[in-house]
Amino acid sequence: RMADANLCGDGDFAAGDGMASAITPGPGGGGPMTIAMLVNNCGISWMRKRA
Numbered sequence: 001r002m003a004d005a006n007l008c009g010d011g012d013f014a015a016g017d018g019m020a021s022a023i024t025p026g027p028g029g030g031g032p033m034t035i036a037m038l039v040n041n042c043g044i045s046w047m048r049k050r051a
Contacts, residue, residue: 011023
């Protein structure tokens with residue numbers, strides 16, 4: 001978190017300059033696909049642990 005309690009990413013855009021062809025920030029946080037895959041992975045993990 002930043003000093004004003006806003007969330008910030010963990011990427012260092014300056015360090016990625018010249019190494020990546022594109023860098024995109026995530027200003028709105030996780031999108032619907034990220035959340036869907038997180039829920040899916042949690043379900044898979046739960047089923048594997050249960051077996």
